[in-house]
Amino acid sequence: MKVKEYKRAESLNEAYDALLNGSVIIGGGAFMHLSDNEVSIVDLSKLGLSFINENEDTVEIGAYTTLKEIEDSSIISSYFNGVLSKTAGIIAGVQVRNIATIGGCIGGRYGFSDILTCLLALNAKVELFKAGKMSLEEYLSSREIKDIILKVIINKNNKKASFFNMRNSFSDFSVLNVAVCKDEDFKIAVGARPLSAVYAKDAMEYLNQNELNYENIKKAAEIAGDTLNFGDDLRASSNYRREVCKTLVERALLEVIK
Numbered sequence: 001m002k003v004k005e006y007k008r009a010e011s012l013n014e015a016y017d018a019l020l021n022g023s024v025i026i027g028g029g030a031f032m033h034l035s036d037n038e039v040s041i042v043d044l045s046k047l048g049l050s051f052i053n054e055n056e057d058t059v060e061i062g063a064y065t066t067l068k069e070i071e072d073s074s075i076i077s078s079y080f081n082g083v084l085s086k087t088a089g090i091i092a093g094v095q096v097r098n099i100a101t102i103g104g105c106i107g108g109r110y111g112f113s114d115i116l117t118c119l120l121a122l123n124a125k126v127e128l129f130k131a132g133k134m135s136l137e138e139y140l141s142s143r144e145i146k147d148i149i150l151k152v153i154i155n156k157n158n159k160k161a162s163f164f165n166m167r168n169s170f171s172d173f174s175v176l177n178v179a180v181c182k183d184e185d186f187k188i189a190v191g192a193r194p195l196s197a198v199y200a201k202d203a204m205e206y207l208n209q210n211e212l213n214y215e216n217i218k219k220a221a222e223i224a225g226d227t228l229n230f231g232d233d234l235r236a237s238s239n240y241r242r243e244v245c246k247t248l249v250e251r252a253l254l255e256v257i258k
Contacts, residue, residue, distance in 0.1 A: 005040035009047060012129050016148055018042045025148060027104020028066060030096050049103070049150060052076060057156060063103025063149040067091055070102060076249065079154075080122060081256075083179070084159040087118045094170055103149040109140055109196050112173035117191035118163050121179035122201065125153040140196055159183045164248045164254035165192070167236060176237045178243045180252040188224060188252070190245055192238070194233045200224035203249065213258065221250035 007023070008016035017023060023040040049064035054075045061070065070076050070088040077085040087219045091097055091114055105115050106126060116136075122135045128147040136152075139145065165177035174192040181187045185208045191197030203224035225246035230238040 002038040008043040027101035028099035032102035033201040059154045061152045067100045080161040086161045111194045117177045117189045117197040118179045120189040120197045121181040162252045163250045178248040178252045180256045182256045193230045202227045217253045221246045224249045
């Protein structure tokens with residue numbers, strides 16, 4: 001990416017006006033090199049968007065909070081089996097985790113993102129400057145949205161969650177990743193297909209409507225692999241991803257019901 005202008009915003013209104021005029025909001029900038037565009041950049045680092053707050057019913061994570069801060073947070077690690085902290089802690093190297101922000105990961109809608117898959121399974125919401133709160137699922141599917149991510153909101157309740165991924169080397173992007181969350185119902189998210197994370201809705205419906213046993217868990221994993229779309233890239237073929245999906249969904253489901 002080539003930067004033709006860099007500006008540090010003094011207010012959200014200033015940043016939003018720049019966004020509407022074609023500028024790009026920068027998070028940590030860890031993955032912006034993946035684009036070849038020439039852009040004007042707006043930095044939000046002065047706007048107080050780096051925080052982790054625990055409320056009565058929710059955990060809130062500011063958009064400028066780094067993956068390393070999420071990894072090290074005692075608040076984040078105390079909920080959902082610590083899955084969000086654990087997932088943040090295996091992304092790339094510590095140098096990347098020190099600069100990559102959760103808002104940047106969400107705003108980029110990166111297909112390879114592990115943290116997106118985890119957040120989707122946790123049924124997270126995002127709060128935007130103009131549009132307000134919406135589900136992460138809605139945000140990921142609405143690419144025409146031009147807005148500023150302020151924070152991520154996760155309901156605490158008694159969720160249990162798990163995350164599994166497959167990659168070719170420890171610091172590489174995932175070939176495929178899977179996150180499962182069990183509250184009243186199961187949520188199964190699959191990412192790095194290599195497209196952005198989505199719910200395995202047919203598998204979720206089957207599992208939520210049938211008795212919970214090993215046979216039905218295995219069947220749900222098969223449904224996930226058979227019904228989701230997968231693609232080819234340098235890391236793996238679509239057929240390979242399909243088979244890996246079945247295995248990882250089964251493992252994630254078994255982990256979350258322990």
